Amino acid sequence: MTQPRRRIVVTGRHGQVVSALLDRAAVNADLDIIPLGRPELDLSDSGSIGPSVAAARPEIIVSAAAYTSIEQAEADEGLATLVNQTSAGVLGQVAAALGVPIIHLSTACVFDGTRSGGYAETDTVAPLSVYGRSKLGGERAIAYATADHAILRTAWVFSPFGSNFLKTMLRIAEGRDCVNVIADEFGTPTSAFDIADAIVSVARNLLASDEPGLRGTFHMSGSGQTSWAGFAEEIFRASRARGGPFAAVNPIPSYTYSSAVERPANAELDCRKLKAMHGVAMPGWRPATERVIERLFNTMQETTPMKERHS
Template identity: 90%
Template sequence: MTEPRRRIVVTGRQGQVVSALRDRAAVNADLDIIPLGRPGLDLSDVHSIAPSLTAARPDVIVSAAAYTSIEQAEADEGLAILVNQTSAGILGQVAATLGVPIIHLSTACVFDGATAGAYAEADPVGPLGVYGRSKLGGERAIADSTADHVILRTAWVFSPFGSNFLKTMLRIAEDRDCVNVIADEFGTPTSAFDIADAILAVARNLMASDDPGLRGTFHLSGSGRTSWAGFAEEIFRASRARGGPFAAVNPIPSHTYSSAVERPANAELDCRKLKAEHGIAMPGWRPATERVIERLFDTMKEATPMKERHS
């Protein structure tokens, strides 16, 4: 007898991770990826959450949508906390009521970035701004609402979808020969495709086993460490190799960059627990960048070609 298809219900419709999950649906024939977003499910309207999720009949809930603007959150604290913390707790409560696991995406911004080396899950937290505090509050709200949860902290997400650092660099390089990029903030760039693959692997594990070791908080980011400047250099190298836009990178210190909020100087995450418990080894960020650039360029072939740049 054919096994029934399992329903992975994801909050959001347009974000990088939900877009990558929808892309991965084609190679996961036993799973239905069901995005829920506005107007049906609106994380700024707490009364919309339970009815929308209940009607979707999830086998697993993936909490992917969030208030993600780090700078804007400083001026919009109430909404950031409502979406990232209050609504996260309601998602967890609904998951508990329905008797299904929930996978919640969080961020390296729950740390202050002052520690040398990669952060482990048990390291002390200390967010620097509203965004990090709201996401930390969301983690705690999820954990308080249901034991059947996985919190996945990630960092520096990039993809062919939406707005992100990789796409910003390529756009800027259309018109500039040299780009100033911060060189003293370090992290682990993470492809949304790799996040999607990991989420689906975790979901399968949770549906297959009630092992408490599979639950809790895990770090999920690309393998390897670089600075924003190093990431930009790799983006331009991969783009140039395909005839796309590129620019020279001028490394600058973070204190010369105007920002409404301090960002962690170190966002590197240690992902060994994810591998030990879930069997998931995250790919290196350099090959992941190559794959995203290739996908982005393939998608754009039928659209207006990006200007070629020649040395």
């Protein structure tokens, strides 16, 4: 029996998560991923949201686009709040008006990072930054607008797409033998591919059942914990094994790194609720890193002429 096709409308066109969702749709015959971005949908213009989403005829909405530059948000609080909080609330209102569920991506930056171990959904939120406050505001605006929501908090997203820590490390290693990387901030690196798979599973569950336990806030990040320095070491190990760029890692304390914003020292998330309610077990971050680097190298080989590769 043929499965019905599901129309999943996703905010954004070129972000890591929407790119991973489009990749997954290519191998899932029952998924129609419809990305919405500028000029049709502009999260800095909340008036554009309702008409563009309604015209896309979603069965479910995924709120993936956001103002994600943590440092720039400190100097541009108004825009960060508009995009991450106000427009998120408008998306929730649109979902309620259309009678469809909404999945909203949020962040571990809603916590202050002072506890040890993984944060649970019930732990006290206390964001340290404009970005964290704006994302927390977005969570609350979504929850106020509609009960038919799943808020998915994640951390340290990486992929072959866009800008992220993994790609930055590989780029830096092309010109350096040693890289300074912070060693006293800990978290759970999360592949955008694994996020996309989790979103698809959660979306299918929300569409299949009105069960209240499937709604609410869930943590969704890679299994395991490491520091930025540990993540960099694994990136370079996997890259070197494939003949790619690598460098030695010099672990440094965060206080020696100049930054306009304070980040949580611990961004580890406890994802047991996601597994219990949605049946989603997030993969380990090390094998996920291997898969992303393998994808990057395969893509490079496909797009780089043979003569250039061996010049």
